[in-house]
Amino acid sequence: MSPETLQTKPYDAPAQEARLTERAEQLMNLALAAGADEAEVFGAHSETISVGFEKGDLKLTTVDEGTSLGLRVFQNNRLGFSSTNQSGASSLETTARDANTLASFSLPDEANVLPEPRALDERPTLVTPEIAAYPVETAVERGHDFLSRALAVDPRLSIDQASFTVTRHTACNVSNKGVRAAESDAQLGLSVFGMAIDGDDVGGFDYWGDSLRDASRLDAAMDHSVRHFADGALGNLNAGAAETYRGPVLFAPQAFCEVFISPLVSASSAIAVQRGRSALADKIGERVAHESLFLHDDPTDRELAGAATFDREGMPAGKFTLVEGGKLSSYLYNAYAAAVEGRTSTGHASGGARAVPGLGPHSLSIAPGDGGDTAAMRARLGRGLVVQRFSGTVDPASGDFSGVAKSARWVENGEVVRSVKETLISGNAFELLGQIAALSTDAPTLMGATRAPWALIDGVSVTAG
Amino acid sequence: MSLHDPTDVLAEACAAKADGFVELRYHKKRTRSIAVEKGRVDQAKISEHTGVGVRVLEDGTWGFASTDTLEAGDVGRAIDSARAAARSSARKKKEKLSGLPTAELARGRFDTPGYDELANRPLEESLQLVLELEEEARKSSSSISSAACGYTEIFEEKGIVTTDGAKAWTRLVRPEFRVSAVAQKDGELQRGAESVGATGAWDCLFRGETPEGLADRAARMAVDLLSAKYPDGGRMKVLLSPSLVGLLTHEAIGHTVEADFVQAGSCAAGRLGTRVGSDLVTLCDSGISEFYDGAGGTLAVDDEGVLTGRTTIIEDGILKSYLHDRESAGHYEVAPTGNARAFEYDDEPLIRMRNTYIAPGTSSLDEMIAGIDDGLMLDGPQNGQADANGEFMFGTRQAWPIQGGKKGELMRGVNISGIAFDVLRSVDAVGSEFRWDLGSGYCGKGQPAKVDAGGPWLACEVIVGGRTQ
Numbered sequence: 001m002s003p004e005t006l007q008t009k010p011y012d013a014p015a016q017e018a019r020l021t022e023r024a025e026q027l028m029n030l031a032l033a034a035g036a037d038e039a040e041v042f043g044a045h046s047e048t049i050s051v052g053f054e055k056g057d058l059k060l061t062t063v064d065e066g067t068s069l070g071l072r073v074f075q076n077n078r079l080g081f082s083s084t085n086q087s088g089a090s091s092l093e094t095t096a097r098d099a100n101t102l103a104s105f106s107l108p109d110e111a112n113v114l115p116e117p118r119a120l121d122e123r124p125t126l127v128t129p130e131i132a133a134y135p136v137e138t139a140v141e142r143g144h145d146f147l148s149r150a151l152a153v154d155p156r157l158s159i160d161q162a163s164f165t166v167t168r169h170t171a172c173n174v175s176n177k178g179v180r181a182a183e184s185d186a187q188l189g190l191s192v193f194g195m196a197i198d199g200d201d202v203g204g205f206d207y208w209g210d211s212l213r214d215a216s217r218l219d220a221a222m223d224h225s226v227r228h229f230a231d232g233a234l235g236n237l238n239a240g241a242a243e244t245y246r247g248p249v250l251f252a253p254q255a256f257c258e259v260f261i262s263p264l265v266s267a268s269s270a271i272a273v274q275r276g277r278s279a280l281a282d283k284i285g286e287r288v289a290h291e292s293l294f295l296h297d298d299p300t301d302r303e304l305a306g307a308a309t310f311d312r313e314g315m316p317a318g319k320f321t322l323v324e325g326g327k328l329s330s331y332l333y334n335a336y337a338a339a340v341e342g343r344t345s346t347g348h349a350s351g352g353a354r355a356v357p358g359l360g361p362h363s364l365s366i367a368p369g370d371g372g373d374t375a376a377m378r379a380r381l382g383r384g385l386v387v388q389r390f391s392g393t394v395d396p397a398s399g400d401f402s403g404v405a406k407s408a409r410w411v412e413n414g415e416v417v418r419s420v421k422e423t424l425i426s427g428n429a430f431e432l433l434g435q436i437a438a439l440s441t442d443a444p445t446l447m448g449a450t451r452a453p454w455a456l457i458d459g460v461s462v463t464a465g
Numbered sequence: 466m467s468l469h470d471p472t473d474v475l476a477e478a479c480a481a482k483a484d485g486f487v488e489l490r491y492h493k494k495r496t497r498s499i500a501v502e503k504g505r506v507d508q509a510k511i512s513e514h515t516g517v518g519v520r521v522l523e524d525g526t527w528g529f530a531s532t533d534t535l536e537a538g539d540v541g542r543a544i545d546s547a548r549a550a551a552r553s554s555a556r557k558k559k560e561k562l563s564g565l566p567t568a569e570l571a572r573g574r575f576d577t578p579g580y581d582e583l584a585n586r587p588l589e590e591s592l593q594l595v596l597e598l599e600e601e602a603r604k605s606s607s608s609i610s611s612a613a614c615g616y617t618e619i620f621e622e623k624g625i626v627t628t629d630g631a632k633a634w635t636r637l638v639r640p641e642f643r644v645s646a647v648a649q650k651d652g653e654l655q656r657g658a659e660s661v662g663a664t665g666a667w668d669c670l671f672r673g674e675t676p677e678g679l680a681d682r683a684a685r686m687a688v689d690l691l692s693a694k695y696p697d698g699g700r701m702k703v704l705l706s707p708s709l710v711g712l713l714t715h716e717a718i719g720h721t722v723e724a725d726f727v728q729a730g731s732c733a734a735g736r737l738g739t740r741v742g743s744d745l746v747t748l749c750d751s752g753i754s755e756f757y758d759g760a761g762g763t764l765a766v767d768d769e770g771v772l773t774g775r776t777t778i779i780e781d782g783i784l785k786s787y788l789h790d791r792e793s794a795g796h797y798e799v800a801p802t803g804n805a806r807a808f809e810y811d812d813e814p815l816i817r818m819r820n821t822y823i824a825p826g827t828s829s830l831d832e833m834i835a836g837i838d839d840g841l842m843l844d845g846p847q848n849g850q851a852d853a854n855g856e857f858m859f860g861t862r863q864a865w866p867i868q869g870g871k872k873g874e875l876m877r878g879v880n881i882s883g884i885a886f887d888v889l890r891s892v893d894a895v896g897s898e899f900r901w902d903l904g905s906g907y908c909g910k911g912q913p914a915k916v917d918a919g920g921p922w923l924a925c926e927v928i929v930g931g932r933t934q
Contacts, residue, residue: 054728061554083512236854244698275502276647279652398653398655461932
């Protein structure tokens with residue numbers, strides 16, 4: 001590598017997958033030799049370029065790469081896990097020994113078994129040649145372009161932080177049960193965070209961003225992110241008071257997900273149900289939300305950041321229905337939760353190389369309703385509060401939520417009349433999911449990760465300061 | 466655990482590339498963690514993440530790269546990469562840095578007590594304790610449907626070398642213990658939780674409460690909350706516990722005085738020397754564990770090699786200082802405050818808090834309760850956030866009404882909010898007993914940071930997000 005300019009080679013996904021799988025197999029074999037009955041290694045390799053901006057100026061460019069291996073072993077159904085980012089032979093031996101040492105004194109659990117291999121779908125690669133070969137200079141150029149677009153909107157905008165990232169990533173899973181899975185991904189990422197300042201008036205912060213695999217969408221994604229951020233931040237100026245009431249509140253897609261969808265998904269974890277901390281226990285086939293709610297997890301959706309062919313345990317990841325017509329269709333299972341009930345995983349093992357597999361969705365998608373566009377949703381609200389972000393606490397067990405309505409607006413006769421501050425909302429997500437009055441007819445993508453509509457929900461407590 | 470000073474290799478690599486500012490930070494992080502829920506071991510983990518972060522200043526522009534080895538050749542190549550990254554971006558940098566201000570840079574070895582003691586303590590013993598306490602919590606009441614308990618030790622070893630004179634080797638350990646319980650009645654679930662974290666060994670971790678006591682409190686909280694009601698909302702007088710005072714100092718004030726945020730236009734911009742709180746309020750951030758050992762955000766040297774100390778942010782209600790790294794200190798022409806921190810070797814240093822607190826006053830808790838005619842007493846920290854305009858929020862687990870100077874029956878926790886400096890100006894009583902109480906917490910600002918915060922009991926006015934009927 002020349003010290004003058006940074007010559008990055010195109011990301012060779014097949015070669016990375018082969019190298020990573022070889023290292024993972026090496027560690028798996030060391031673990032078996034060290035006493036494991038079963039061994040699984042999850043490998044993750046990434047190469048990133050990150051161009052960071054602060055206070056409206058370029059702050060730091062980072063060029064980085066790293067590899068981590070996570071080893072899970074079972075000895076007589078006892079769990080041990082270790083991970084390392086080191087590649088030397090002695091480090092791998094230590095990692096294998098650590099996991100086996102932990103397993104030697106852990107408690108046996110009959111559900112501690114690795115899953116049998118299953119066939120994975122053949123899907124087109126997530127890596128495009130353009131992002132695979134994205135140069136540092138272009139990343140700096142486009143990042144600066146992104147910042148300039150944001151600063152050009154209005155002189156009152158102050159950009160606290162912005163970033164442009166290029167991420168090339170490979171994941172693999174190998175186990176002595178015969179699982180062999182490897183896949184690569186390449187994405188561009190944008191984020192902008194800041195506020196508007198008008199004299200002594202400092203507005204509340206706002207942010208937006210996107211991630212994309214198709215570089216030809218970059219200009220459109222930049223414009224959309226800038227517009228979303230600017231509308232939010234400028235709209236936060238001149239904030240006044242809301243009113244205290246209990247009744248309908250209009251939630252923007254992000255706030256709807258944070259307050260209502262997040263606890264619903266947490267409670268859909270089979271482990272939460274098995275451990276007695278889910279409000280959705282024994283609710284399969286029952287109404288858990290208004291009939292207008294359709295919630296899917298869709299890792300086949302290539303426009304969402306969580307697209308993947310397999311989960312953290314190498315099990316197939318496919319489109320999955322969680323809630324249909326307000327009725328709970330299924331819980332989410334990883335291999336452990338599935339083994340507890342003697343069934344197969346739904347492909348929802350989650351997490352990275354540095355921890356035991358968790359349980360969670362890949363790419364949530366909430367179907368739009370028939371409530372019309374945003375203006376029509378405001379008209380349905382008539383008079384009351386619009387919440388665009390939520391800064392607060394949602395208890396996944398009880399469903400109780402309480403927090404500040406951020407980038408909030410007060411609406412009268414269906415029109416925004418002012419921005420509001422010092423306004424808290426509270427209620428119980430599981431109760432209020434039954435009081436969805438309308439979902440908008442569009443379900444935009446939230447920062448490249450989730451699709452969700454606006455939601456008008458009745459019965460929310462609003463406390464104005 | 467390594468017993469070899471990593472700074473010699475770094476100094477060798479630095480010397481070979483000394484034509485310009487170079488900052489090398491070796492960071493070995495070894496985490497041991499166990500987690501148990503409902504009698505099952507969910508996590509028995511040892512994790513290592515080690516390498517060298519390289520930051521250079523080239524043509525007035527920062528560049529960053531990293532390597533996962535401590536070999537002089539690899540570190541040298543990472544320096545080349547960081548320089549190339551800086552050069553690639555220099556033409557887009559508007560305000561180039563002319564250099565960094567001089568600072569009291571650390572040289573030598575800085576060990577925080579507890580490292581060897583915990584490194585030599587078998588994890589098997591910790592697993593047994595966690596199993597016993599989870600079972601104890603789960604079986605303490607027929608209403609408890611689930612309990613969980615976890616213990617984590619984070620061993621951190623760093624070597625920091627800069628071309629302008631830092632050469633420091635630091636070691637510390639941060640243990641954390643957490644326990645939670647879920648109680649259930651007629652389909653309704655309530656959660657109780659307790660957690661502690663420290664910098665040091667178990668004498669620091671369990672200084673305020675035994676592990677058994679924490680498990681018992683979490684279980685009782687879950688059960689008691691089942692029959693508790695929701696408070697009404699509105700603007701009202703509250704009495705905040707030391708842990709919540711910690712959240713207030715961190716979320717409401719600390720973030721708004723981080724100099725990078727100030728430069729972007731936070732509500733603290735241009736307020737130095739002005740009154741931002743009642744004269745009862747003195748607020749500090751310190752790399753040292755003031756009052757007693759073990760605060761969770763303690764560090765002797767920051768990640769730019771600057772010696773840490775205490776920064777008085779607000780003194781008797783007057784804003785005195787922001788929190789700085791070397792770059793922002795240069796901008797404001799003050800000394801760096803030792804607040805540059807990076808979470809792992811492949812993260813760049815950012816301005817972060819350490820141990821943030823409000824200094825104790827003179828009131829007893831009984832006097833403070835007696836002084837409130839109509840309000841709430843709040844305890845049990847949950848998450849929090851702050852905004853550029855000073856609006857903050859944080860969650861609480863438990864509330865007790867105070868009527869006519871008398872404390873009433875337990876109610877369910879609420880979220881509270883307010884405008885930071887308005888709330889500080891409303892402070893009319895500060896307790897005399899100090900406690901660090903957020904040592905198990907992490908601050909998120911692009912990357913996590915281990916922090917602590919605390920204070921005495923404190924009376925002020927906030928907005929309470931209760932249930933409006």
